[in-house]
């Protein structure tokens with residue numbers, strides 16, 4: 358099972374909904390549980406509404422920073438995350454090609470996709486021995502304390518790492534109506550969903566307190 | 570001599586390794602990554618781009634990190 362701390366999940370939703378493009382990054386996991394996501398980090402990337410490409414130098418910078426912080430590569434380089442527009446979190450052919458080429462040499466890796474509509478997809482790939490590939494459930498672990506939202510630093514991280522392709526360039530100015538449709542179709546209200554999540558977290562924490 | 574190697578392949582690695590004096594970046598890449606295409610990796614020494622024939626010095630940090638990570642919806 359892929360577990361998220363409530364704070365990591367809140368950050369993921371914030372980053373997903375901050376702009377109108379896809380966004381991606383790496384999960385940062387606990388040393389004692391490599392499938393427990395306690396944070397996520399963006400790298401510099403160029404994104405459009407349905408595509409995300411990381412800058413190679415920035416990936417290398419992330420590895421340097423995390424090693425300097427005392428983490429092992431399996432804590433920050435194995436869970437590749439990105440978002441999808443609409444409501445389909447299933448991997449595209451591009452996703453599969455990247456996952457096989459980039460993460461196929463590691464002993465294991467996870468591809469995690471979160472769609473704007475809320476559905477998610479996580480697949481664990483084991484590359485040792487016979488190899489194995491399995492869908493794994495995704496859970497927010499409400500037993501972990503919610504350390505709150507840090508919108509200011511999340512926003513700063515987003516703004517310094519995500520470069521948006523102009524959607525009009527993407528579509529080559531051929532069909533302005535189609536662009537308007539897509540932009541409206543994939544526009545979601547950031548605060549509504551984050552607020553929903555926060556009140557859900559609060560309710561769960563109240564239940565936990567009650568149980569205690 | 571020892572150099573710090575950072576590499577995500579296999580079990581993942583971020584530790585000092587022993588290399589012979591005069592070892593080049595290419596030598597380490599070949600030993601650790603094998604015959605995978607070099608274009609699938611960004612290889613840096615002390616956080617800087619490097620030539621494959623660059624000779625490593627004691628204490629250098631060599632990182633071998635993935636390239637062309639892209640997703641689509």
Ligand SMILES: [Zn+2]
Nearest residue numbers: 452640641642
């Ligand atoms: Zn995708």
